Amino acid sequence: MSDQIMIDVDNISFTYPDGHEVLKGLSCKIMKGEKVALIGPNGAGKSTFMSHLNGVELASSGRVSVAGVEVTKASLKEIRRQVGIVFQDPDDQLFCPTVFDDVAFGPLNLGLPKDEIEARVDQALQVVGLEDFKDRSSFHLSFGERKRLALATVLSYQPEVLVFDEPSTNMDPMNRRKLINWLKESDKTILLCTHDLDIALEVCDRCLMLTDGQIIAEGPTKQMLYDRKFLEENKLELPLALMTHELLHGILHTQEDMDEDHRDIISKFLHAHRHAHGPGGHEHVHLHVHGHGHEHLHEDPDDTHTHSHGDHGHGGDGHAGVPHSHGDEMTSHHHHDDHDHDHGHDHDHDHDHSHDHDGEK
Amino acid sequence: MHISEGILTTPVWLAGYAGTAVLAAVTMRKLDMEEVPKISVITAVFFIASLIKVPLGPASIHLILNGLVGVVLGWRAFAAIMLGIILQAIIFGHGGITVIGINSLMLGGGALIAYMVWQQRHRFSFKKRELVFGALAGAAGTISSGLVLAGALITTGEEFYAIAATVLAAHVPIMLIEAAVVGSSAAFLYKTKPDILAGRRQTVKEG
Amino acid sequence: MALDIDRYHSVDSVVNRWDPRTKIAALGILIFSIALVKTLPMALVGFAVAVLLIRLTALPWHFIFHGLSFVLIFLVPFFFIMPLSYPGESAFEILGLGFAWEGLRLATLIFIKAISIVLVTYAIFGSSRFDISMLALQHLRCPKVVVQMLLFTYRYTFVFLDEMRRMHTSMQARGFIARANMKTMTILGHFVGTLLIRSFERTDRVFKAMLSKGYQGELHSMVEFHSHGIDYAKAVVVVVFSLALVVGDFSGQWPQAVQGWY
DSSP states (O other): OOSOEEEEEEEEEEEOTTSOEEEEEEEEEEETTOEEEEEOOTTSSHHHHHHHHTTSSOOSEEEEEETTEEOOTTTHHHHHHHEEEEOSOGGGTOOSSSHHHHHHHHHHHTTOOHHHHHHHHHHHHHHHTOGGGTTSOGGGSOHHHHHHHHHHHHHTTOOSEEEEESTTTTOOHHHHHHHHHHHHHOOSEEEEEOSOHHHHHHHOSEEEEEETTEEEEEEEHHHHTTOHHHHHHTTOOOOHHHHHHHHHHHHHHHOTTOOHHHHHHHHHHHHOOBOOOOSSSOEEEOOOOOSSOOOOEEOSOOSOOEEEOOOOOOSSSOOTTOOOOOOOOOOOOOOOTTOOOBOOSSOOOOOOOEEOOOSOO | OOOOTTSSOHHHHHHHHHHHHHHHHHHTTTOOTTHHHHHHHHHHHHHHHTTOEEEETTEEEEOOOHHHHHHHHGGGHHHHHHHHHHHHHHHTOSSOSTTHHHHHHHHHHHHHHHHHHHHGGGGOOOTTHHHHHHHHHHHHHHHHHHHHHHHHHHHHOGGGHHHHHHHHHHHHHHHHHHHHHHHHHHHHHHHHOGGGSSSOOOSSOOO | OOOOGGGGTTSOOTTTTSOHHHHHHHHHHHHHHHHHOOBHHHHHHHHHHHHHHHHHHTOOHHHHHHHHHHHHHHHHHHHHHHHHHOSSOOSEEETTEEEOHHHHHHHHHHHHHHHHHHHHHHHHHSSSOHHHHHHHHHHTTOOHHHHHHHHHHHHHHHHHHHHHHHHHHHHHHTTOOOOSSHHHHHHHHHHHHHHHHHHHHHHHHHHHHHHHTTOOSOOOOOOOOOOOHHHHHHHHHHHHHHHHHHHHHHTSSSOBOOOSOO
């Protein structure tokens, strides 16, 4: 992630012809290479905001700049080269007879030579895993395939910035996982507008909260998405990954007379959660550190594997003052091949590494 | 209802082409880039909607809805109808290639007349205005098409008089059905998404 | 309902290999020459050629027949109405109506011509991919904007057919049965209205998606057309035949079916 400002939105406002004011003085900045989540309740203006990023709508006041170039009627062509939007409904974006044609649409509009277009199409289709579908009609694909195809149609355009509108809606879990992996590995500047806070948690460094036509808050994912109270004020909820945690934690905390076996099972379960691998490596943020065992369920083998303490974000009641300790017994390690653990913290843990290896990505 | 291949004589279907070319050129002037997908999509909807069958006694008939195209697209309705006719000829072979001109003229012209009837609503103001004028537009669209069709048949030859008469008679129940459906549609659209309807007088001046 | 006429476009044949531009132009001329025919013998010749052409395309018969069925249903009544309503003298009477042989002849003529033209239409558009046929039309000087709209409409027809089926299913699930009464008409009106609204909202989104990918009003294509000698040869054969058909028709050798004021 560089220091170059990729998108600079400066106090824009926008009103629809029917008088409905949707954006009311919205400002934000997105750096090159950043992955940002745009979250907020329905009707806040997320779609309208996205349309301003590539000049499909032009703000009535304020300015939008992409890579230093201001978005105006004259600069539209150049802006659209830089910013690609993947819309929510694939059927809105697939309108050519074959898969090949749909992916070639963007490059054709750029006026590129024929062999370059073919190369780009092949590349884009490979990225989304649809290279065998070149001559098929886009209408005859399944929903998941069409969603991937829609992404390919923007990829072939090769913009620097990729904006996604609800990318994971209606996707089956496997395709969703593939998408997440792709997003994490990409070096592009990415803006995810989504209600799927779990994707945001996994993929994005930073969150912007858009409510009522304004960005009312922004901050690192680790702060914003852990703040239950703030999320609920804006008609959102904690990401599912964090909810279960909270719920179980709540159970443990309130049921004083629970027998030890049950307590043990729940506490093991509490920490046998999937790692939310933050961007920039493999980081396990400890949420609750209490007197119970600690298990890691690793999804993918990785040779940079560190555990570090993060904040304990609890809404409302804090947990300051609760004793932190861990059991010291080391159970057997089940290591796979090249999996090295480098634990960078000073607590001893019960480690039971069960590796869940996916086949291929 | 439109006419199929082989029935009309050469002067008639040639005249159909001439008329269509003129009307198309006139109504498609200054076509905005944004209107291209709009007209296409509306045409697709009507193409599909015309597959809806309405039971009528022992048989069932297909909806035509050219009146509704007029109500929704205004002057551009002619283009949409023409596209629909061309596609029908190519895809179905139903109402064939030589008669694209006369069929477009018939149904497209009907759509334009329906639009003109629809626009008269501005002279009135009562509660069910859109329903009534929608129905009138639907009826007008059907009657005009029927008259053109009958006219084409009669111009072709005396031997088609009986058929022309039958066709006109058949248009009466069709007209009633079209009036009902188009009226109901127009009222529905007015309530749910009024800016779809064509020929609205702007109260807020656009900048 | 077979909406995709180009379903079998990849079937290899003499016609399939014909450059679409010359194909459409030549076969178009054939269609119009058939339409001009007024004598039964020539109509039959035209019909034979149309059948031959379809055989040459190697398109499956069930597919062709399905397409023909629409025209057949439309035209069969003519065989009853025409002879019984023909003006002038009648040969004998059926149920009080005069039966004229001339009427039957005319009906037969119409029938044969219509079927022939539909067959040739299938030969043209069933043997190439639809968008390629449209592009060929554009090369033949059809206005670009019309071609663009035809392409979009074709594409979205399938999407809306799907949507309509879904809406219909949900209506039936709530007990809707179409009858010939006002209630049905009202519901149909709402149904069409809903379909319209959804399509309008969709065009908005589609347009935005197109703009986002650099659309500026013109559709570009990678398709290139090549004409070789063989394409022109095929065209010449067809055109010559078409002329012969018309000439033979006008030659006065056979009685013309009386149709029209002349």
